[in-house]
Amino acid sequence: MIESNDLRVDEYFQSRGMQPLDISSLGLEKDNLKPDIAFTDSNNRIFVKIIDSGALNERNVLLDAVMKSVDFLKEANAAYLLLPKLYASIIDGKLFYNHGVGLLTYDKRGAIQEIIKPKIFSQINKENLVKIPEETLVEINNLNKRIRSLEQDFSKLKEELDELRVKKINIETNEDEPKLYSLNAEIHDDAPEFMKDNPWIGILSKRGKD
């Protein structure tokens, strides 16, 4: 008989771009919500319940396992039940489809196969995917405050710099109409030739003001 440790579950999920989750760090308080193994694809959390062939000898074990997998959906986006391949043929698939639980089987060599795809539910809070320690949250808040403050300082400095630029142009040209020259100053080197050093830009920018 194959033991659960021999199953190539990690290999199966990792080959699909998922990473194993440390169940103890998920903050799951109730035992019935704890899976045997869990994975994430960075967007979704997937819980897996593993049943070995010995357990299935007892009545209602399969039904209990399905119901437990449904409970997983309170904390996960998708749930799988993993069974020996031998028992897959005697299971009513409707039970899985109705509850959105996925079905995986394993053979004697521990190879995994997906028989029924699970439904992906989006209702759980993604923030719970990785529990962020309290001190990290405090640090993030502090950083946010500092960034906002720096942004305000930067805007003020930019405004002051723009004013200084306009004043400098006015001193050089002995004119007191900043708008006129700022328009010309905004024409870049790669602008079309007909726009460069065009006296009409100054004249037209005064329209409606004179």
Place this chain on the structure above:
Amino acid sequence: MSLDYKQKYSFGADYGTSYFKFGSILCGEEPKMIENRGYFPRNDNIMHNAFGETKDIVVGDEVPLYLQAKEDLTENLIYPMKNGIIEKNNSRAWDVVKTISLYGLEAFEPTDNDFEGFNIVASLSSIAPRYMYEKIFQIYKEINKKRKLIKAATVISQPLSVAIAHKVTTCTVIESGHGNTQVCPISHYPIRNAIVPINRGGGDANSITAEILKDLGYSDLAREEAFVLRAKEKLGLIPVDFEKSVAKAKKHPKKFKNKFKIPGTRIVVELEENTWTRFLIGEYVFDPNHELFTSYFKRGLPKPKDIRIGDLLFKGMLDFGEAIIEAVERCPVELQPHLYRNILLSGGNFCWEQPSIQLKGLATSANSKIKLLLRKKGITNVNISMTNEPQYSVWRGTIIYGYAVPENYNWSWDQLEGWISFD
């Protein structure tokens, strides 16, 4: 409308007599061009039968695919701006203007999220009456009903646009297109009551070229407008002194020989003993009053007529020198020398090949010809320049206008400037 916005979404639309030139400020030096025309396909059209096409008006590069018999063209192929002016109730012509406007805007419609419509600057003939401005704004409003492509719009005159593109603030602009010529003094603004319109343009030069080709035995080809245009460009010469140049050419025709072959065909045109007729084409553009032209008028060449449109009289036979003097003398005396000192020639009718060095003293350029016409009338201190790439000048001016005029300057019907907002 921030400066950043204007740097991205200013749009120019030059409604020329032959071509519609359009494009956004991001076009660079040159706009896109399509012929300023629209075709109204008949229901029995081949495209209609073959593909179930149901277009009411076809514009742009697709037009040749829909054309049918030559007789059909006169009725269904519409050049709305042929004379620079569209009659108020000419609904077909206005429909074409609407279709080409939409065509141009859609060709440049960006997908950026910050796009709220173009700031469009339309350019019309300097003699366009007020109702044409109203119609253009109405068309833009209708375009916006389906999809917001326009944020604000304004209309400026073509000569002002030319002056802007050429960085000259006080000048006289002569804009000569297919249908007519406008002489417009400018001193920071177009001086509207000094504008002199002439009912003569490139189309008239085509007409006399066609008559010359008929006389030479190319009657069939003379009916093909594209062929006549090519012949005019290749054969036409601007005489220094019309009588002397013609006399010289009659005496030494070989000196003026210039046969030309139409690319892609077997057609070769040779003037042989009639090389003197090359000067007829150039002279007719600038001054059609010589008695030699009378015989052509008698044989069916349509004489450019004086016509009145609104308050303006378009003289047909006014020579370009006289027209400039008439326009400048309507301006304040103090300003007049400045207006002569900067004369700008613009438009396709001034696109002539530089004559060869062997013809020096007999054939000349367009600006030298104008100088000679003015000198004959006693005006000497003049400086005449030809615009660079005259076909793009107007569009370039519209782009600068859209970029520079403040966004909060509301449209004024007295000044005919400012923005009409479509927000």
